[in-house]
Amino acid sequence: MTRVCVAGAGTIGSLFAAHLAQVAEVSVLTRREEHASALNERGLTVTGRTELTSSVTAATDPAQLPEPDLVIVACKGSDVEPLTQRLAGHFPAATLMTVQNGLGAEEIAGTHGTWPLLSAVTFMSGTRLGDTAVEYVLDTETWIGPYRDTTPDDARAVAELIVSSGLRAEGFDDLRPAQWSKLIFNATVNAVAALTGLPHDPHFAETAQLSDLGHLVRDLVDEGKAVAAAAGVELWEDPWEMNVLATQRGHRHSPSMLEDVKAHRPTEIDLITGSLVREAQKIGVPVPLHTALYRLVKAKEASYS
Amino acid sequence: MTRVCVAGAGTIGSLFAAHLAQVAEVSVLTRREEHASALNERGLTVTGRTELTSSVTAATDPAQLPEPDLVIVACKGSDVEPLTQRLAGHFPAATLMTVQNGLGAEEIAGTHGTWPLLSAVTFMSGTRLGDTAVEYVLDTETWIGPYRDTTPDDARAVAELIVSSGLRAEGFDDLRPAQWSKLIFNATVNAVAALTGLPHDPHFAETAQLSDLGHLVRDLVDEGKAVAAAAGVELWEDPWEMNVLATQRGHRHSPSMLEDVKAHRPTEIDLITGSLVREAQKIGVPVPLHTALYRLVKAKEASYS
Numbered sequence: 241m242t243r244v245c246v247a248g249a250g251t252i253g254s255l256f257a258a259h260l261a262q263v264a265e266v267s268v269l270t271r272r273e274e275h276a277s278a279l280n281e282r283g284l285t286v287t288g289r290t291e292l293t294s295s296v297t298a299a300t301d302p303a304q305l306p307e308p309d310l311v312i313v314a315c316k317g318s319d320v321e322p323l324t325q326r327l328a329g330h331f332p333a334a335t336l337m338t339v340q341n342g343l344g345a346e347e348i349a350g351t352h353g354t355w356p357l358l359s360a361v362t363f364m365s366g367t368r369l370g371d372t373a374v375e376y377v378l379d380t381e382t383w384i385g386p387y388r389d390t391t392p393d394d395a396r397a398v399a400e401l402i403v404s405s406g407l408r409a410e411g412f413d414d415l416r417p418a419q420w421s422k423l424i425f426n427a428t429v430n431a432v433a434a435l436t437g438l439p440h441d442p443h444f445a446e447t448a449q450l451s452d453l454g455h456l457v458r459d460l461v462d463e464g465k466a467v468a469a470a471a472g473v474e475l476w477e478d479p480w481e482m483n484v485l486a487t488q489r490g491h492r493h494s495p496s497m498l499e500d501v502k503a504h505r506p507t508e509i510d511l512i513t514g515s516l517v518r519e520a521q522k523i524g525v526p527v528p529l530h531t532a533l534y535r536l537v538k539a540k541e542a543s544y545s
Numbered sequence: 546m547t548r549v550c551v552a553g554a555g556t557i558g559s560l561f562a563a564h565l566a567q568v569a570e571v572s573v574l575t576r577r578e579e580h581a582s583a584l585n586e587r588g589l590t591v592t593g594r595t596e597l598t599s600s601v602t603a604a605t606d607p608a609q610l611p612e613p614d615l616v617i618v619a620c621k622g623s624d625v626e627p628l629t630q631r632l633a634g635h636f637p638a639a640t641l642m643t644v645q646n647g648l649g650a651e652e653i654a655g656t657h658g659t660w661p662l663l664s665a666v667t668f669m670s671g672t673r674l675g676d677t678a679v680e681y682v683l684d685t686e687t688w689i690g691p692y693r694d695t696t697p698d699d700a701r702a703v704a705e706l707i708v709s710s711g712l713r714a715e716g717f718d719d720l721r722p723a724q725w726s727k728l729i730f731n732a733t734v735n736a737v738a739a740l741t742g743l744p745h746d747p748h749f750a751e752t753a754q755l756s757d758l759g760h761l762v763r764d765l766v767d768e769g770k771a772v773a774a775a776a777g778v779e780l781w782e783d784p785w786e787m788n789v790l791a792t793q794r795g796h797r798h799s800p801s802m803l804e805d806v807k808a809h810r811p812t813e814i815d816l817i818t819g820s821l822v823r824e825a826q827k828i829g830v831p832v833p834l835h836t837a838l839y840r841l842v843k844a845k846e847a848s849y850s
Contacts, residue, residue: 438847455836
């Protein structure tokens with residue numbers, strides 16, 4: 241039986257751990273002792289799209305967990321550095337898979353060990369209800385590709401394991417086209433939602449009047465597409481079409497960055513929009529609108545105090 | 546003794562009425578009967594920068610007020626149309642003065658009568674404490690210029706009257722350079738404050754890092770200056786310097802648009818940023834950043850419901 245370690249048990253980590261524990265031996269690396277104890281005692285319960293409770297082994301020290309075949313680094317982007325530093329020297333036989341938004345999580349993780357690396361992005365979403373309970377809200381896919389010392393077949397094998405656990409996933413020969421599609425989509429939708437207070441609703445696709453938000457969303461997507469083109473990346477999906485389709489689904493999804501600013505938490509703006517702006521600067525493509533939104537969201541964070 | 550009618554008794558109207566009543570015979574045109582009754586019974590009290598209580602004559606029907614020499618149209622920009630429509634046919638001997646943000650209030654007022662017109666902008670600010678009480682917060686100037694059938698001397702005479710009442714004012718040969726300076730300043734500071742939640746504080750002038758807000762503020766000011774230049778207007782003050790000076794004053798002023806979005810009220814975005822964007826479109830000058838902020842604030846208003 242495959243052994244998987246999920247490092248970081250927020251919403252996404254909890255969804256992976258609970259589902260995978262139905263088909264694999266799952267351990268969970270947590271930051272807090274009480275979180276590990278709660279998981280060891282009560283397991284992990286999922287409600288919403290699926291209903292299940294799974295047993296997992298949890299600890300705050302990687303040395304106390306069984307050797308895994310696969311480590312899913314499931315923390316927020318800003319925690320990849322400290323979390324993979326804690327993994328340094330552990331699990332030498334495992335493959336590491338990052339699932340963060342933005343660009344560059346694989347590179348950061350790779351500096352702390354010689355593990356083979358898989359690159360992934362996930363579109364699934366949920367709501368954390370507590371240390372041992374999570375609601376599965378959007379049953380969208382996780383996309384996986386090779387990154388370092390891994391092959392497309394390795395990516396497909398992990399995708400198959402995830403699919404067998406009841407989640408949705410797909411393996412890619414090259415993740416970059418999908419990763420960039422998601423980056424452009426995320427940079428646009430998250431920042432606009434965080435600044436306006438709107439969930440991802442039909443306003444994002446409206447273009448009837450000069451003052452309509454859809455114009456700005458399209459201009460932001462076009463800036464992102466120009467950066468991708470200059471970086472030699474052919475996008476997997478058109479982020480504008482992703483936006484239109486998502487707003488037609490009827491479900492008014494509240495992007496995580498909107499939830500973060502509502503709760504006065506630090507956002508992932510540096511990792512999402514920030515990585516797009518830095519990449520654009522490196523390549524020499526102007527992105528004035530993404531740069532404006534980057535500064536506005538940073539200023540919004542500064543307004544918390 | 547000069548007779549002044551203040552039409553619209555919000556914060557700015559109340560500050561004008563209460564001060565001018567110390568040196569002139571002041572009437573107040575209100576929208577609500579109970580507001581007029583309260584003013585007739587209790588007068589108007591100012592606290593803060595000045596401390597005074599003045600008697601005024603108030604009514605909801607212009608026909609019930611004495612004939613004035615000067616009418617100050619002191620409502621919000623969005624109310625200029627209905628308010629000056631109520632004045633149609635009244636006070637034929639009076640001069641009308643508009644004091645709204647943005648562009649075009651004079652033109653709207655002028656369609657409802659043949660009154661000579663003065664154009665003004667005011668930088669003073671306060672907090673409305675109730676129907677008969679207002680706090681005078683920022684004792685900054687009101688700038689006045691001729692607009693239709695009036696002369697620079699008429700503008701200076703009204704400025705002198707206002708100064709004699711304890712407020713600050715200045716008459717101009719041509720208001721447009723000052724009006725445009727204020728428009729560019731306001732479009733920039735109000736929209737950024739409304740979106741970020743920041744009062745007008747030192748963040749607005751910070752330019753040390755790529756993500757700092759001052760870069761965006763300067764880019765917005767530069768867009769506005771390009772429109773003014775194309776419109777043939779030589780600015781009275783540099784809006785960037787106005788911004789830097791204001792943020793160095795130490796008082797963290799909360800722009801009215803930030804107060805509006807906090808209270809889930811409609812903002813003046815259509816009159817301020819909207820008038821700049823429409824003017825830019827007419828002249829053919831691109832203003833992508835002001836257009837982006839225009840759409841974001843409109844979307845923020847849409848998020849209230």
